[in-house]
Amino acid sequence: MPQPAEGVRVTLVPAAEAVHLVVREIHHVARVYSLFDVAQILLAGRNRYHLQFTLSDKAPSLFVSKKDQSLWLTKEEAVAHFWQSEAAAEYYESEETETEPPAGNFQVVARCGMSGEWLGPPNFHSYQSTLRRIHRERFPNLPFEVYASRVRTERGEEAVNAWLDTMRKRVRWRPKGGDDSAWRFDRSEIERDFATRLFPEVFDEVRSVEIPGDIPAKNMSHGLLACVRIAGSHARKHPAILIPAICRLLESEHLSVFKREGKLFTGPARPHPLTTDAVLAERPSIIVNWLEANPDKKLAALWAGVLPEGQTEPGNEWFADLFWLLTQGHVLLFADDSLVLPRRRAPQGGNAATAKDKEKAPAAKAAKKKKRKKRKRTRKPKVAVPSHAKLIRSISRMSPTRLKQLKGPALIWKRRLEKRGKISSLVQED
Structure with missing residues (x-):
């Protein structure tokens, strides 16, 4: 998993x-x-x-394909998918050519345990490259060690001849529109060409x-x-x-x-309740009155209750009138065929105002006229701020005990006067 x-x-x-x-x-x-x-x-x-x-x-x-919207975690997975997709034919072409099979005395031939493809003898020079190519092309999401463990070997002349038959035909690739010198038998060269030159044209990094x-x-x-x-x-x-x-x-x-x-x-419309004095046509009025008297009923019960005696199926005119009520929000028809009539409201601006409302109006106006008693705010007495001359004069005559209690601007002036030797009590102590 x-x-x-x-x-x-x-x-x-x-x-x-x-x-x-x-x-x-x-x-x-x-x-x-x-x-x-x-x-x-x-x-x-x-x-x-x-x-x-x-x-x-x-x-x-992530890497997303512009061709088929495939999505991949790594660039290697994206490249492997490209060669398995139809987009590869838009950029590269391939063909099979007849070649001479390899000569030699082969006893054992390896075969892919998952796809059944012949890999060749384990001591053949192209065995490892073929093994990795099939893994890269066919099973890129499977770890290479797991894939290699599923390779099986077969002995006998029949197995060797089957592998030699596959070697008689070789596939070669080239970029579309290339000349004969662009053909390559090694698939890895073509894959490198795509990864370095055309990858941004096919995939986006997002x-x-x-x-x-x-x-x-x-x-x-x-x-x-x-x-x-x-x-x-x-x-x-x-x-x-x-x-x-x-x-x-x-x-x-x-x-x-x-x-x-x-x-x-x-739904087709928001609930729009009818007023109690709304005037409707005959059939819509019958439907509304029936629903008001029979709440929470199904559609079948409505037709059974409103249709004239002897009529079992509603005609198009009944359907049209019900459809109008539904699209106006006067009646709600739910998915389970249940019908709901939104609670009807009193008309606005007419005789809707009751006697109680009329009695409350003068009382409300009188209440608004009452003024709240304003609380008188007690003002704090103004504190006279002494001038600099008076402050300096009083500090220069203070005792040492009084000087220790100074704060704020008075303390600043005390330090200045002390440096200048203007405080008489401190001069006398010295």
Whole structure:
């Protein structure tokens, strides 16, 4: 089980396209959905959310492909993926050529235990380079020591001939548009050319990135894939973490979000209670009056209660009138078919003011006219600040005991006069 990459944080973000489809459905059916339910709907499919990767300060940068949005922890993983992807054909071309097989007396041939490819005799000069090439191309996420431990050897003429048949054809590569001198049989030379010359053209080095949630697992490092699995499991256990992002996307779609009984909902319109004196057409009035007399009923019960006798299915005119009430917010139809009539309010500006309100008005006006008694603030007596001449004169005549009690500016003047020998009591002591 691969360990999650350190310093990488993955957040599931609702896809704007998926939220747009939810908004279209809400407008079409005029129903009210809990945002918690909307979050669960978005988490039900990987194509309905995006994966947002952010790195801590100490984590190294990630490499994202501009071609297929694959994401990698290291440059080596990104290069290995490039050669397995369709993008390699855009920059390099390859072909098979007929060559003479190597001559010699071979008894043992090594074979890859995972892919089944022939590696050649362990004492053959290209054995190690072939072993590392297959590991680099096919299994870059597996430690080389683990991969090498799975290599098996086979004896016999049949195994040797099978390896020699693979050596009769060799593959060579060159950059697209190159001449004949650009052909290379050594794949590592072509890989170095891509890593030094074309890598920035195919991959971006990023600290944060957002990619589709339905990206194939093969297009991501194992450590990042482990982070994605942890983030997805946490989001499915706690769908409410998506609600802030869903609210922002719904607002951009001009869909209302409101709170009811401590929960957040979205629907075609905010609850807009009718006034008690509202005048409606015949069918909307019948629907509203029935819901007011029969609260918390289902849609089937409504049709059974309001349709004329003998009619079992509502006609288009009933559907149109109910749809109008729903889109105006006068009636709420929830996802479970339950109907709610927002509490009707008294009309404004008419005869709504009751007798009690009229009686309270004069009393309120009289209360405003009462003035609070102002408290008289007692002023502290002004302290006369002696002039410098008077202060100097009084300090020069003070006794030593009195001089020790001086503070502030008087202490500063005492030190000055003491240096000049102007304090009579101190001069007499000397």
